[in-house]
Amino acid sequence: MIWPRHTARPSCLIRVIAGNLLLLGLASFILGCGGDDAMNEIFVLGVRDEITYYRHDPHHDPEPVTGNLLRLVYDIPYFGACGVFPPLHIANQWFADGGGDGGMSPGASWKPFTITAETYEVLVAQVASFDPADFEDSAEYFRMKFLFDSAFDLIPDRFEWVKAVCGKHRDGFHERARRQLSGA
Numbered sequence: 001m002i003w004p005r006h007t008a009r010p011s012c013l014i015r016v017i018a019g020n021l022l023l024l025g026l027a028s029f030i031l032g033c034g035g036d037d038a039m040n041e042i043f044v045l046g047v048r049d050e051i052t053y054y055r056h057d058p059h060h061d062p063e064p065v066t067g068n069l070l071r072l073v074y075d076i077p078y079f080g081a082c083g084v085f086p087p088l089h090i091a092n093q094w095f096a097d098g099g100g101d102g103g104m105s106p107g108a109s110w111k112p113f114t115i116t117a118e119t120y121e122v123l124v125a126q127v128a129s130f131d132p133a134d135f136e137d138s139a140e141y142f143r144m145k146f147l148f149d150s151a152f153d154l155i156p157d158r159f160e161w162v163k164a165v166c167g168k169h170r171d172g173f174h175e176r177a178r179r180q181l182s183g184a
Helices: 010-031 069-073 088-097 115-128 158-182
Strands: 053-056 063-067 107-110
Touching: 053 069, 063 069, 069 088, 088 115, 088 158
Parallel strands: none
Antiparallel strands: 053 063, 053 107
16 A cells, blocks of 8 residues: 555554553653552551542642541542532542642542441541531631432442532532632
């Protein structure tokens, strides 16, 4: 087959892709991303365990924070979709991805972990009885009390769960936020 000059030949594309993968692998090795080392293992966090994580603000250096699981969930931007606390399998998807810097938005990052059903039950009891105002000076991103809605618990994917939950709760969440900001 004759290839026009402006069209990349498949063999050239394969070499470019292979070269990029090699560079990505080398960068991952240098930066400590990927591989089988202990830094990439997901651990199980207990309800009494402390965790060190980082709060990210686009205008400041990351701030290291050491706290418990309750404090972390109030420090993760958008953890509760439209103010609804996630079920265990969705929470574990969040925890296992290690968060992120948020780009041009706030963020939180941590060493990936999961929690057990028992730890989740204790966390839910803490969240249900907790007043977020108690974290006013220490939790950055979430100041409203979480709601619980088990109608969405069977949705397996975090992003689908967020979409469905916000489809139902978005307007109420925004109204609660307006009332809280106005002091009503």
